[in-house]
Amino acid sequence: MKKIALIFGLLFCFTTTFSQQNEIDRKVEELLQKMTLEEKIGQLNQYSGDSEATGPITINPNKQSEIKNGLLGSMLNVKTVEHTQQFQELAMQSRLKIPLLFGLDVVHGYKTTFPIPLAEAASWDLEAIELSARVAAVETSASGIHWTFAPMVDISRDPRWGRVMEGAGEDTYLGSKIAYARVKGFQGNQLGDTDAVMACVKHFAAYGAAVGGRDYNSVDMSYRMLWETFLPPFKAALDAGAATFMNSFNDLNGIPATGNTYLQRDILKGKWNFKGFVVSDWGSIGEMIAHGYSKDSKEAALQAITAGSDMDMESNAYRNNLVELVKVNKVSLDVIDDAVRRILYKKFELGLFDDPFKFSNPERQKAALTNLEHTKAARAIASKSIVLLKNEKNILPLSKETKTIAFIGPMVKPKRINHGFWSIDLKDVDSTYIVSQWEGLERKVGKNTKLLYAKGCSVEGTDKSGFKEAIAVAKKADVVILSIGEAFNMSGEAKSRSTIQLPGVQEDLIKELQKTGKPIVILINAGRPLVFNWTAENMPTIVYTWWLGSEAGNAIADILFGDYNPSGKLPMTFPRTEGQIPIYYNHFNTGRPAIGEDKIYKSAYIDLPNSPQFPFGFGLSYTTFQYSDLKLSTQKIKSSEAIEVSFKLTNSGKFEGEEVVQLYLRDKVGCVVRPIKELKDFEKVKLAIGETKTITFIIDKSKLSFYNDKLEYISEAGEFDLMIGSSSEDIRLISNFELVQ
Ligand code: GLC
Numbered sequence: 001m002k003k004i005a006l007i008f009g010l011l012f013c014f015t016t017t018f019s020q021q022n023e024i025d026r027k028v029e030e031l032l033q034k035m036t037l038e039e040k041i042g043q044l045n046q047y048s049g050d051s052e053a054t055g056p057i058t059i060n061p062n063k064q065s066e067i068k069n070g071l072l073g074s075m076l077n078v079k080t081v082e083h084t085q086q087f088q089e090l091a092m093q094s095r096l097k098i099p100l101l102f103g104l105d106v107v108h109g110y111k112t113t114f115p116i117p118l119a120e121a122a123s124w125d126l127e128a129i130e131l132s133a134r135v136a137a138v139e140t141s142a143s144g145i146h147w148t149f150a151p152m153v154d155i156s157r158d159p160r161w162g163r164v165m166e167g168a169g170e171d172t173y174l175g176s177k178i179a180y181a182r183v184k185g186f187q188g189n190q191l192g193d194t195d196a197v198m199a200c201v202k203h204f205a206a207y208g209a210a211v212g213g214r215d216y217n218s219v220d221m222s223y224r225m226l227w228e229t230f231l232p233p234f235k236a237a238l239d240a241g242a243a244t245f246m247n248s249f250n251d252l253n254g255i256p257a258t259g260n261t262y263l264q265r266d267i268l269k270g271k272w273n274f275k276g277f278v279v280s281d282w283g284s285i286g287e288m289i290a291h292g293y294s295k296d297s298k299e300a301a302l303q304a305i306t307a308g309s310d311m312d313m314e315s316n317a318y319r320n321n322l323v324e325l326v327k328v329n330k331v332s333l334d335v336i337d338d339a340v341r342r343i344l345y346k347k348f349e350l351g352l353f354d355d356p357f358k359f360s361n362p363e364r365q366k367a368a369l370t371n372l373e374h375t376k377a378a379r380a381i382a383s384k385s386i387v388l389l390k391n392e393k394n395i396l397p398l399s400k401e402t403k404t405i406a407f408i409g410p411m412v413k414p415k416r417i418n419h420g421f422w423s424i425d426l427k428d429v430d431s432t433y434i435v436s437q438w439e440g441l442e443r444k445v446g447k448n449t450k451l452l453y454a455k456g457c458s459v460e461g462t463d464k465s466g467f468k469e470a471i472a473v474a475k476k477a478d479v480v481i482l483s484i485g486e487a488f489n490m491s492g493e494a495k496s497r498s499t500i501q502l503p504g505v506q507e508d509l510i511k512e513l514q515k516t517g518k519p520i521v522i523l524i525n526a527g528r529p530l531v532f533n534w535t536a537e538n539m540p541t542i543v544y545t546w547w548l549g550s551e552a553g554n555a556i557a558d559i560l561f562g563d564y565n566p567s568g569k570l571p572m573t574f575p576r577t578e579g580q581i582p583i584y585y586n587h588f589n590t591g592r593p594a595i596g597e598d599k600i601y602k603s604a605y606i607d608l609p610n611s612p613q614f615p616f617g618f619g620l621s622y623t624t625f626q627y628s629d630l631k632l633s634t635q636k637i638k639s640s641e642a643i644e645v646s647f648k649l650t651n652s653g654k655f656e657g658e659e660v661v662q663l664y665l666r667d668k669v670g671c672v673v674r675p676i677k678e679l680k681d682f683e684k685v686k687l688a689i690g691e692t693k694t695i696t697f698i699i700d701k702s703k704l705s706f707y708n709d710k711l712e713y714i715s716e717a718g719e720f721d722l723m724i725g726s727s728s729e730d731i732r733l734i735s736n737f738e739l740v741q
Pocket of ligand 1: 076105149202281282493
């Protein structure tokens, strides 16, 4: 009976959705027939609100009149119900009353700022990551905005690239899982709900592989690498129902992504059957002139619309050229209509034609922006994102009854510094709601604890005049906490760094404070992996705190005093030096692998070990975990079968804690060489002291497949190594199995 009910239920849902889609298709066609060519092309235009130009764009002086004449489809960088309503009211004066779409870069939170996405990736907690996006969607949609330009799903193996802070790191499997979770969080139950926003998967594609880690630089790679490493997170986001995509600034194998038919039409709208629309990244259409791919704005418009870029964010190329290009038959009306249909479909799906002001509710905005559940969620994931790199003398966790604590460093008292490059400055919201690291500690310690402060030095510059005071303060304390790192504008867009050392004289300050002989806890706040070799080798207690957002101070205090046992794991490899970059865990073995110290005529550096400072998947806990009893249901499978892998995980230490257990596989021999290991599954497991749980993974063909040199997605008979570990290098259990065709 139940089965029949389920089938009928599914059938009902399918038919309801199908009929809804048909109904919207009908309305779109009806509207399209009424539109002039100018009105159609207006829908392909997007202008920025109050943000300054960041590329070859010309701010159009007649924005408002164009809106009233129905010649604009969307705006970005317009915040709050009040401001979006003003522009929507202008749109309602137009002949066809086609509502505007409002988009904004809500990358890690709207008012409640969450940890930067790279930090959230370090939590490996997909539920928490989805909740983070969900909260961002609730606050954004309540503020009159329909669309966020997120998630950024660019894989990157180069920490010189400042935009690693926006993504999920170097691994395709982890990045794909996170991409899926973020889209689900942003889009909620269904588009059109007033607590949901359209996601925008970016930057399509391979933007994170910029040569030299230099932002906006060229990308050149095999299509096999593109399909194997860089495209899967985009496909995962699409599978999650992503409403829109954004293309990327880079050229890929000689063709700018914005004018790249292979990416936008063959793959996205063709093979993947994407029904949403593609927006250019800022002025990327106009930038094809600088690329040397378009001789002028008119050719750029022709190339971009033909290649599948539906909406022109800010280059004005479509506004200035498409009408004429259609009139002289250089661009077919069918191409224009396809782009317009895609955009109108989303506006109908959001319900904006029924009620253009359905997202303009001041009471809902106020409630969303003062919801304490949001700050709780931010604090929870911030604690989970922190990575304990060293705790050699078990200085941590600290006692709340510690008599005197010296809290030193340029990151201790500022608030904004915890926010990261893409956080949103709401004019009418002061930054007091951001909990500084100092405030977090003040609230945490006992009434008998004395807190001392010294700045010590600035993030940048060579001034050491503050060292003296810092040393004096340290000498009066039982323990020193030193909070250092990158300023919030040192990672992010157009923030590539040729060296990724701790900036300024911060590491000198560490050396001076070490001479006091006091126990020192180092907190490193950054938007990327940094190089800090001396500190990594000489200081016993190091905590990587990224940029944790509004609840930074509380989350850091939770970790320092053991109210939350750190569980973060690195989503990117930390190099010893820039000279190792690109460095990543899932590399090929080469014909001359350097094993340990054997480097003679091997693939190695003569002046440095091949190994990273800290490996992918690494992170410590205050407790310890034992892995045991590895069992495979079989050690030989056909491609249609699966292996059940199980093992026991025990909390063998003195604290309750969470462990991210990681499953890596190695395909020993392939028709193309295969990585020495690849992450194929993981689980974040919470265990009480002494508790044991059995963890199970399923290995099926999907975990054994790869792209061959003909871009066929295949699996091959052969042997596989199986590794289960606490990091990509800390392998605790091993086995093997064979795939037989
Ligand atoms: C920027 C970024 C992109 C962002 C867009 C709108 O240049 O590359 O990620 O969504 O412009 O701000």
